[in-house]
Amino acid sequence: MADCGNPNVEQDALMQRRKKYDRTRQCVKCHDQLGNVVIRHAVYCKGCFFPTVVGKFRRVLEPSISKDKSKKGLKATGNLCLAFSGGLGSSVLLDLIGSNYFAAEGDAGHDWSRGRGGGTEHPRNEPVWEHATVCYVEVCNAIPGARDRTEEIRQIVSRLASYAKFLPLRLEDAFDHAWWERVGRSKPHGQLFVDLGHQDLLLSIRNTSSSPVAALKAYLASLPTQTAVPTAIHNLIRLLLLHTAQLTNSSHLLLGTSLTSLSISLISSIAQGGGFVVREEAQENWQPDSTSSQKVAVSRPLRDVGMKECAIWAWWRGLEVVGKENYLGGKQGIGALTKGFIIGLERDYPSTVSTIARTCAKLAPKEASDGLCTLCERPVQPGVQDWKERISIRQFDEKAAIARSQPGLIQRLCYACHTTLTSPSSRGGVGQSAIDAVQLPVWVESRVLGSDEMKDVVAEFLLDDED
Template sequence: MSSCGNPSTESDALMSRRPKFDKSKHCVKCKVALGNIVIRHAVYCKECFFSLVAFKFRRALEPFVNAKPDGPRRTALKPAGNLLLGFSGGLGSTVLLDLVHRSYIANRKDELRRDGGKDHPRHDKVWKRVIVCYVELCDALPGRKDKISEVAEAVAQYEGVEFVPLRVQDAFDPLWWRCIYGEDAVSQLRINLENDELTSMLTNPLSTNPLESLRSYLSSLPTSTAVCSALHALTRVLLLHTAAETDSSHLLLGTSLTSLAISLIRGIGQGAGFNIEQEIQEEWLSDIRPPNFDSNDRANENQKGVRVIRPLRDVGLKECAFWAWWEKLRIVGEDRTGWPDSRQEIGGLTKDFIMGLEKDYPSTVSTIVRTCAKLSPRGEVSGKCVLCERPAQEGVQEWKSRISVRTTAQSVDATAPPLPAPLQADNASATRLASHLCYACHTTLTSRSARPPPPLYLSATKTSSTTLPVWVAPRIMRKVGEDEMRATVQEFLIEE
């Protein structure tokens, strides 16, 4: 960043640049060793840097490991289930995997060899299983390389860690859904994208080509921003249901401080400001019960939720890079290849802005996260969005109908092309999907641009209807249980 002043004056008259460190070249923590890294104008030596990052990691994770978060007193770590790590192959998720292995797998074995007493409770593993899940996106965007084998090799370097690969088209695969929730939960919807009410009908028979359904879904989206937003949502929900399948009580994501600031600003720009709390930390509960679920089993009842945590939310991108460099970690790398217009979507522009901001003003990125953490949504929750499975704000559709010009189902009946057979069936059974969506997902499906994006696939044709992910139909059609109905009307019941 250039200095302030008149370029025509002498160089001695220009304002001097602020030094990268404040007072001393020595470590601010140990006060003895010379510094090796500058973090927001504070100097740290290599040894103190490692302890600092490990402390930030534990501070962000361990208070939320137990089912009931710890108060002032520290208790033993006793999670309700296993641990699932969402792995992208990028810098943050690689550092997260290394920290988890150091803290909860490798260190336990070192303590056992040093202290003995293998049956002592302090040597028990915090999580019985640690699973790494990778979602491959190469089939969604052209030009990307399949990296499942590379990721598997990188994960195999860590002892005691399982690897579960997924592909993003599994979101449209009835077989994948059937393996988790059984035959009764398998159904799919197709929606009509010609109107803002998003009329939907059940598909019969089920889709047998998940890749074709995925590409049809992405090709039908109106903007480049919508495509990126849809891929983020698909990946996130795939990880959540995989956590439910593996009986995991915690899902860890390698979102660094810089990445979190980007996600927060991007979400607000795309209309997801109501879910800003879930972007930082989230409690997720599946509405669909697996076939072996017993509602009378209290232990099973306590393990049904998944807590989504970002343990690196206080660790910046620079700190992650130095950790990986000094520890010689293998970074598979996220493939950033997309389509020609991908850099002009909201997420790409936000990333460029935040990365430039962090370079010149490193403290501003943490200020963004701290400020967003203080925000709370306004309005009541009307339920969960059936597409992204996050809270939906009450009254969004009424408010949106008052401020925008919308196309309804009646206005397009005369001009719309013929719908597929599943959507021409019994109109009385048609569902208006708009009332089941949050504002961000409804905008993703319906927001139009004056300049349409270039086609994702040369062979794919844009249609007026498309198949939705496999988790949408079961959530719309699910039957409400007696306990849930009683909980809903509990405050209106009169005691005898």
Template sequence: MASCEIGGNEEALMPKRRKIRSRSCIKCKGEKGHLLVRGLVYCKTCLQALVVQNFKKSINECITPATSSSTVLAVGYSGGLGSTLLLHLVAQSLVSNSQRTRRHRWDEVHVIHVHDPSIPGDEDTLAKIESAVAAYPSFHLTLVPLDQSFAGGGYEGSPASSLHTFRSNMPTQTATTDGTRLLTRRLLERTSKSLGATHLLLGRSMSSLSMSLLSSVCLGRGFTIADERQSSSGGVISFNPLKDLGSKECAAYAWWNNIQVISSQITRPSLTGTSGEIQELTRAFITGLEKDYPSTVSTIVKTCAKVVAKGDSESECRLCSRRMQTQGERASSPAMIAITARKTQLPVQDLCYACETMLTSANSKSAVDTLPPLFPVWALVDDD
């Protein structure tokens, strides 16, 4: 149970949820409610309409005529609940001839899936991915191996061995997970650009987005926390159309519409073999919070949307390609920690604080701390 207990003080505990007095739908007032969403009761029909409405609202807010100069749309797909629902909504609301609007017309929709060939069972997973996307004949599937991050970088050995070295050089288990997610995000953005898309849709719901926001703060990426909601890289705008929908609404909509989520059929082994990294701890915290105090999860996302970094930096990190603080700002920061010096192939000033910490954690007990890390190909060349 999630609570804000402080030293056994009973008055500091969050109040319990109020009991629901009416079982009628809050929207239509007539039908019997089927689902309780953050204290409000919805019937099946009204909840499904709410999901579609929130999706279209987010699309209209983020894709404007001024930013949409392409008829190609990119959609990131992992096989999870959010991205699977996203495919369905895109097909039903944006591509379907009966519901196409003058504002958004997409001639091509490219579904991008980043996979890791080093994970056992990856071939079986790809077969399920291909089968799921094949249900939408107008969609084009693009498979991108994670080790493509190191293809063409001039390293000895194969891209797969370079990826293995990159992970092995990570000083902590948390850094390994953070590095893998960073590579995945950049591959999605770069692939979207190569396909001619101006927008990349990600399937993170309110629940998963709140996990990502808190994890980013814990990992030192607070300066660019706004980029978790919406970011722009290389002319491609990435955003989350499901940011106003919790996992509960997404799961109910998928169940009622018989949408198959393939991630529930896949067992993905942990890269680190532990659940002690920050990302997993954050996931467990948000999951418990959403169960006991669901409105708090919504508050996290809305609050982070109001957080804006002081000043405007023109410098970008060579690794994560996001804005970074100047050296003067970082040196004067009261939260700055000592970082062990380490030989790298990039000057330290080319890395943001979070990426520098990820690669050179001062708390690391790793025996490979003296080895120079490998960097993905985009960190070595200016191609954006």
């Protein structure tokens, strides 16, 4: 009799269960098997879990690939470039791409892998992309105490993605003219420097013999806030990947961003003034310059798949995940704070995280863009300069007068990049007292030095150089 006693205990138990999943323990797909996993309150059995994830992945990726009308299959206009960080999302991405688009006879007969069964003459056997490249950017020189993982990653990629060519890069390549020439660009005359201590971010050309690693370290050390460093690293990686995608004639650059990491980057980007490009954060088409015909579609095919689903996928598929270097900076940086918040939210309120991504997908800027930012190569919000002028207290000293004749970077930046470089609140707070001018990434050089305004500066520099 004592057993049917305390109704509070029973009610508690009921509420506990309700928190975890709705209604029954039966799989929501087949209504037959008992479920093995709970994803956003829905129960799935192991057999239904795989096709569900594959379905979400294809629904995002495939609309960006053109149809080959004659053969009824998908046929991309270029090659494939996959970004690999060593983290969970990109490990799952490599596995999904391999088993769905590069496997010879299906992936060991799984019903969820498209494979290329049906004989060699079957139209499905036309590969969607001719070649695939897996690109890894080593960041160890930007993070104190980090180790070089390139060789480790090379091993993993050879096992996870035997269908692709491995192309390792280093973060310092962003400051290396040799890399710039490797991606098919012409070598500039000198290095472009920016004075981050000056309100107009004055530009100058110099000839230095400092190494790309030294230039990278100086650049990161000159940034004003804890938040700016991971944001700058993220941007350098993004541009290195985009230019590599172009070099490998890729029509698609795929990133292993899960729903969870997408929500983190959306909130973190908006918090840092990136609201104008919130769409680009989820999906963008990047055109290296107006003359090039090939655009690179940057896609995040796992953007509807949460981190928990990725972890289950990796576990059931026996994938080896090496992990990646954490470069979110200090605990108080916007990136680290947002990550802590979203991960907690996903644990307690799993549906809310997908709402963040869905809501952001509906946002669109009111006005069209003014052109591209020279630093991040994303659309610039019109009128940023006027607004910045109105809110900032400008110094009318000699330096400002000189500035009128000397070009500055300030007119060529988007709002988010301007904030990353100059955030006034804590300038000097990160142990930076006297800021010397620092070298800018090579793509900024090529965009800026090509402009009319810089012709005189370049000419002057060349005269000096002959002395």
